[in-house]
Amino acid sequence: xxxxxxxxxxxxxxxxxxxxxxxxxxxxxxxxxxxxxxxxxxxxxxxxxxxxxxxxxxxxxxxxxxxxxxxxxxxxxxxxxxxxxxxxxxxxxxxxxxxxxxxxxxxxxxxxxxxxxxxxxxxxxxxxxxxxxxxxxxxxxxxxxxxxxxxxxxxxxxxxxxxxxxxxxxxxxxxxxxxxxxxxxxxxxxxxxxxxxxxxxxxxxxxxxxxxxxxxxxxxxxxxxxxxxxxxxxxxxxxxxxxxxxxxxxxxxxxxxxxxxxxxxxxxxxxxxxxxxxxxxxxxxxxxxxxxxxxxxxxxxxxxxxxxxxxxxxxxxxxxxxxxxxxxxxxxxxxxxxxxxxxxxxxxxxxxxxxxxxxxxxxxxxxxxxxxxxxxxxxxxxxxxxxxxxxxxxxxxxxxxxxxxxxxxxxxxxxxxxxxxxxxxxxxx
Amino acid sequence: xxxxxxxxxxxxxxxxxxxxxxxxxxxxxxxxxxxxxxxxxxxxxxxxxxxxxxxxxxxxxxxxxxxxxxxxxxxxxxxxxxxxxxxxxxxxxxxxxxxxxxxxxxxxxxxxxxxxxxxxxxxxxxxxxxxxxxxxxxxxxxxxxxxxxxxxxxxxxxxxxxxxxxxxxxxxxxxxxxxxxxxxxxxxxxxxxxxxxxxxxxxxxxxxxxxxxxxxxxxxxxxxxxxxxxxxxxxxxxxxxxxxxxxxxxxxxxxxxxxxxxxxxxxxxxxxxxxxxxxxxxxxxxxxxxxxxxxxxxxxxxxxxxxxxxxxxxxxxxxxxxxxxxxxxxxxxxxxxxxxxxxxxxxxxxxxxxxxxxxxxxxxxxxxxxxxxxxxxxxxxxxxxxxxxxxxxxxxxxxxxxxxxxxxxxxxxxxxxxxxxxxxxxxxx
Numbered sequence: 001x002x003x004x005x006x007x008x009x010x011x012x013x014x015x016x017x018x019x020x021x022x023x024x025x026x027x028x029x030x031x032x033x034x035x036x037x038x039x040x041x042x043x044x045x046x047x048x049x050x051x052x053x054x055x056x057x058x059x060x061x062x063x064x065x066x067x068x069x070x071x072x073x074x075x076x077x078x079x080x081x082x083x084x085x086x087x088x089x090x091x092x093x094x095x096x097x098x099x100x101x102x103x104x105x106x107x108x109x110x111x112x113x114x115x116x117x118x119x120x121x122x123x124x125x126x127x128x129x130x131x132x133x134x135x136x137x138x139x140x141x142x143x144x145x146x147x148x149x150x151x152x153x154x155x156x157x158x159x160x161x162x163x164x165x166x167x168x169x170x171x172x173x174x175x176x177x178x179x180x181x182x183x184x185x186x187x188x189x190x191x192x193x194x195x196x197x198x199x200x201x202x203x204x205x206x207x208x209x210x211x212x213x214x215x216x217x218x219x220x221x222x223x224x225x226x227x228x229x230x231x232x233x234x235x236x237x238x239x240x241x242x243x244x245x246x247x248x249x250x251x252x253x254x255x256x257x258x259x260x261x262x263x264x265x266x267x268x269x270x271x272x273x274x275x276x277x278x279x280x281x282x283x284x285x286x287x288x289x290x291x292x293x294x295x296x297x298x299x300x301x302x303x304x305x306x307x308x309x310x311x312x313x314x315x316x317x318x319x320x321x322x323x324x325x326x327x328x329x330x331x332x333x334x335x336x337x338x339x340x341x342x343x344x345x346x347x348x349x350x351x352x353x354x355x356x357x358x359x360x361x362x363x364x365x366x367x368x369x370x371x372x373x374x375x376x377x378x379x380x381x382x383x384x385x386x387x388x389x390x391x392x393x394x395x396x397x398x399x400x401x402x403x404x405x406x407x408x409x410x411x412x413x414x415x416x417x418x419x420x421x422x423x424x425x426x427x428x429x
Numbered sequence: 430x431x432x433x434x435x436x437x438x439x440x441x442x443x444x445x446x447x448x449x450x451x452x453x454x455x456x457x458x459x460x461x462x463x464x465x466x467x468x469x470x471x472x473x474x475x476x477x478x479x480x481x482x483x484x485x486x487x488x489x490x491x492x493x494x495x496x497x498x499x500x501x502x503x504x505x506x507x508x509x510x511x512x513x514x515x516x517x518x519x520x521x522x523x524x525x526x527x528x529x530x531x532x533x534x535x536x537x538x539x540x541x542x543x544x545x546x547x548x549x550x551x552x553x554x555x556x557x558x559x560x561x562x563x564x565x566x567x568x569x570x571x572x573x574x575x576x577x578x579x580x581x582x583x584x585x586x587x588x589x590x591x592x593x594x595x596x597x598x599x600x601x602x603x604x605x606x607x608x609x610x611x612x613x614x615x616x617x618x619x620x621x622x623x624x625x626x627x628x629x630x631x632x633x634x635x636x637x638x639x640x641x642x643x644x645x646x647x648x649x650x651x652x653x654x655x656x657x658x659x660x661x662x663x664x665x666x667x668x669x670x671x672x673x674x675x676x677x678x679x680x681x682x683x684x685x686x687x688x689x690x691x692x693x694x695x696x697x698x699x700x701x702x703x704x705x706x707x708x709x710x711x712x713x714x715x716x717x718x719x720x721x722x723x724x725x726x727x728x729x730x731x732x733x734x735x736x737x738x739x740x741x742x743x744x745x746x747x748x749x750x751x752x753x754x755x756x757x758x759x760x761x762x763x764x765x766x767x768x769x770x771x772x773x774x775x776x777x778x779x780x781x782x783x784x785x786x787x788x789x790x791x792x793x794x795x796x797x798x799x800x801x802x803x804x805x806x807x808x809x810x811x812x813x814x815x816x817x818x819x820x821x822x823x824x825x826x827x828x829x830x831x832x833x834x835x836x837x838x839x840x841x842x843x844x845x846x847x848x849x850x851x852x853x854x855x856x857x858x
Binding site: 037039040042045048049050052053055056057059061068069070071072073100101102104105108109112115116117124126127142145146148149150260264265266267285288289290291292293294295296297 | 466468469471474477478479481482484485486488490497498499500501502529530531533534537538541544545546553555556571574575577578579689693694695696714717718719720721722723724725726
């Protein structure tokens with residue numbers, strides 16, 4: 001097939017009529033598919049069912065520190081849980097606090113702490129007229145929602161294959177003391193699937209912020225979430241906490257991770273890694289907020305995973321389930337759309353998403369039409385602050401949850417809709 | 430023995446010398462006892478070991494709503510967990526949100542929400558020059574710590590056997606719009622063990638606050654925590670959420686409870702109960718903060734407890750372990766101190782604490798001397814805002830954690846120290 005823009009008016013009308021008939025046909029079937037969220041599928045959850053048996057009423061439920069994990073105590077997490085999270089976060093136990101099950105919750109609470117108490121004794125952000133965050137885009141909708149909740153102004157920063165635009169970031173961070181933070185998903189980013197190159201990470205560490213209380217919010221959500229077994233097909237990242245320490249800015253970064261997409265989302269472990277100063281500062285909040293998080297679940301995770309080899313092997317089982325789904329997306333998009341000149345997409349080697357760009361001004365309409373045909377996709381604009389995609393073109397594809405067979409059908413509907421909406425857009429002109 | 434104040438100077442010196450010798454004897458033994466926190470003991474934790482087996486890899490881990498509890502979803506708690514918490518909180522599921530494991534965490538987060546977003550659209554508290562809370566005293570140290578963290582000014586309110594001084598409360602709440610909240614532990618209060626009478630609860634519901642965003646923080650921590658099996662020896666409370674609704678002030682109360690002292694502290698369930706308006710308001714925060722709390726632990730609790738009969742039976746097993754400890758405290762204090770006229774104490778029928786009043790100006794010294802003799806007690810002043818006990822006389826006794834034999838020894842040390850410090854105080858005059 002030729003590119004759509006090269007078609008004659010007659011050819012366009014003919015193609016449009018054909019697509020409309022197909023769409024009508026699909027629409028009336030009353031199908032229901034969901035590609036909206038980065039949720040693991042059932043088979044992935046089954047991989048961790050051993051967790052349900054690993055502790056029982058005969059188990060010794062004391063941690064290494066000798067504390068009974070069934071009782072109060074240890075606000076910052078048992079030492080073996082810190083060691084476990086440290087294995088794949090690549091941080092030392094002294095730099096880690098274990099929280100509950102959700103890293104999103106830690107990010108929210110950390111910003112709440114900055115708002116109410118201020119960072120390491122600086123003025124609380126709620127007492128400052130304007131607090132701004134830099135947001136590499138497209139990005140994670142829940143990060144942006146946190147900023148909106150706290151009334152933090154967001155500034156878009158373009159995100160490229162090697163990381164965000166560092167010149168722009170440096171310019172903002174080093175000249176404007178109302179810039180207090182930046183959201184980063186440095187590895188297999190949501191939704192692009194890009195990973196920051198070494199130079200990007202080094203440039204982050206070398207930032208000299210005008211605001212003493214500027215912090216990098218480094219959400220390493222997909223640190224272990226490769227799709228391919230071969231090391232050369234996996235992205236690697238310079239460890240940011242150590243890098244910041246090495247160049248003399250140890251306090252500049254808060255790093256987050258969780259086991260949500262390793263074991264059970266919502267019932268895993270989440271942790272922050274940061275400098276010892278920041279740890280002390282955050283523990284001031286933590287000690288008031290809670291007596292201690294769920295140590296039994298900490299023990300459960302430690303017992304289940306044992307060591308780094310088990311973690312890697314476990315994550316490769318996840319990869320084996322996810323990879324065919326990602327490849328199905330790549331293949332289907334390639335086959336259905338690549339020749340038409342109406343869309344582009346990323347081909348990540350890990351993470352949970354594929355970022356799809358339709359023709360400018362069509363994303364909203366595509367997602368609306370998909371919904372009519374029974375296919376739920378993340379709302380248009382979600383990947384941008386304030387839900388405002390300036391080009392109305394970015395669509396986040398989340399292939400993990402549906403079964404392969406359903407995913408195939410869903411993708412065909414998606415491609416059909418993309419074609420139809422694109423042709424209409426072209427004919428408008 | 431006569432009252433100490435009736436002793437002659439010679440008798441006092443003789444008694445003091447005797448006590449000092451005994452104290453020296455104890456001090457050199459290098460003992461170690463802890464009566465500082467309201468922690469369940471090992472035998473109590475063992476009561477819930479069935480929880481460790483109730484779910485396993487063969488279990489159906491879907492909730493009634495059909496959602497896989499291993500995955501993301503359901504931000505406010507599974508319906509059966511709401512029903513379970515509602516059984517002993519005496520609230521309807523529509524008035525309940527299930528959070529993580531800690532009710533303290535809910536209180537902290539709720540106040541954070543009031544600070545940042547404001548209550549139901551009112552001005553956020555962080556934008557108001559002065560926010561004040563009323564604090565019935567003596568009270569729970571962690572409540573006061575939350576206020577200190579958020580910079581909320583605390584005002585002491587005397588707490589009597591039937592509840593706090595309602596005239597004083599009414600006067601503050603109805604005339605000063607900077608009064609935004611009050612901390613209540615309405616049943617078996619911490620540390621006094623008092624329960625609010627019906628009239629007190631009704632007067633609370635009938636408050637007409639000057640500030641629209643005034644809220645009662647009703648921490649019903651010990652709602653099921655009776656010490657005695659006989660109904661006539663148990664305290665009962667009018668349910669506050671329903672009462673506030675009945676008199677036309679449905680939004681005035683946030684009520685909190687958890688299973689921390691029913692199952693495993695730190696690994697239980699915690700919930701808030703409040704009006705539907707407040708639920709909606711709090712869910713606005715919750716939805717940004719987290720994707721969902723641990724639903725597997727919710728399922729675990731529901732499966733373990735089944736129904737209200739099981740809950741009551743389970744709590745009676747706790748009572749059977751705790752009652753002898755409380756009675757040992759009552760008996761020992763009675764035997765050692767009652768005739769000396771140097772102390773008074775409460776005799777709660779439930780909860781986790783006994784409140785002890787030494788002679789004015791001696792509590793700090795008593796706790797310091799206890800520490801020297803190897804007995805750890807909650808720091809003096811902890812039961813008052815800003816750690817300032819105006820009389821330096823209140824001491825919180827937490828008898829739950831030590832074994833009976835150790836508790837006996839610990840109490841004897843305590844009584845010895847109380848006598849010695851009191852006699853010194855009397856001789857100073």
